[in-house]
Amino acid sequence: MSSLEQFMVFKEVAEVGNITQASKRLHISQPSVSIQIQNLEHEYGAPLFYRTNRGVTLTDPGNILYEKVILILHTAQQAKETIRNYSANRTGYIHIGATLTIGEYLLPHMMSITQRDHSLLRYNVQVANTQVIVNEVLNNYLNISFVEGVAPEEDDLEVEQFWSDELVLIVSADHPWRDRGEITFDELISERFITRENGSGTREVLKRALQQGGFDVDELNIAIELGSTQAIKEAVLSGLGVTIISALTVQEECRQGRMRMLRLKDCQLERPLNIVTNRKVMLTPEEQWFLEEVRCEETLRALLPKPILPGQPLERIAG
Known part of the structure; x- marks a missing residue:
């Protein structure tokens, strides 16, 4: 036996x-x-x-x-x-979970890896908030997930950073700050500020980053709280205020010249983008292959559109 x-x-x-x-x-x-x-x-x-x-x-x-x-x-x-x-032709699904920013703005480019080497692979993607995605991993419903910011500490979770996301100050193209490369915190608190609701991951990252820079988030003149990134972008475009959100989420608007991206002086606003897996779960060959590609910075950088940087001139963006 x-x-x-x-x-x-x-x-x-x-x-x-x-x-x-x-x-x-x-x-x-x-x-x-x-x-x-x-x-x-x-x-x-x-x-x-x-x-x-x-x-x-x-x-x-x-x-x-x-x-x-x-x-x-x-x-x-x-x-x-x-x-x-297991299929010799790798025709199975790769089941992936992702939080909102990664799922909407980064993951589609990451999945284009398939078209290069394994065009028969198919994806099943679930996009939700961090807690939902992490619970799906812990319960073995998802083998791979991508999570923005700090993942919950769980013994069974393996957390590995694969990219970083800069949070940037966003203003409309006709805002007086549009040609500035950076803004001081004192200037920021004089402007109407639009933000995510309390409890959101983006707002928590902003709070921590400001504290590390010696600033107090409570000093911000919060005029509007909204429950989605898209709603915040529309509010900025409507001239209702300024915001700090992920640089990944405003690339297209900046390329079109509808928004401008700036940095907050003396404050580094970054959050890690993490791969989250379950230590007790064995990944399929397809999943292992996909993660190996994602972990390669050179491969991932080649897949992503060339990013717009804070303070980049409009004529350079248009070119």
Whole structure:
């Protein structure tokens, strides 16, 4: 009997608490079950069960082994499913989760990797807020996710930064600051400010960055709070105020000359863009290949449109 089969026997006995009942459920003889348990105890050098007339219960070493066996069997099952689903032509789906900015403005370019080398690959993408995406990873509904900012700390999560996102000051093309490269905080607090709602990731990053620069977010003249990046951009374009949002989200408007991008003086506004996976989950060959490409800065930079930079002249943008 293989080690995996021994572990399956051990798991069944531990969960049923009775060797006879376990043997019936496994469709093997009771003596065979007893022998496999004894072999495991001999191999690990410790008693794994307390034996009584009413059945068996795990010892402390048995509990330790049980936790590891659950993980081993789960991994083995995933490996089996991965191999069964593996296709030489790589025609399967890659299931991806992404938070809003990445999902709407970055991920479509990242997926264009497929067209270069593996045109038969297909994607299934879920775009939601950080908490939803992380929960999907923890519950094994998603194997890969891309999250803006700091990911929640969970033992099962593997978090790896693959890119960074600059938050920039955005004004309309007819704003008095349009030709400025940077603005001081004192100037900023004199202007009507448009921001995401309390609890949003972008607003939290802004708050932390301002604090690190010695500034107080409460000094901002917050005139409007909106629940989406698109709504904020429309409000800025309508002349209702200025904002600080991801540079990724305003590239097209800046190329068209409808918005201008500036920096806040003496304050570095950046947030990490992270790959989040589950340490207990084995990725499919397709998923592993995709992540290897995304991790390559040279590959990713080649896929993304040349970014507009804060303070870049309009004639340079148009060219």
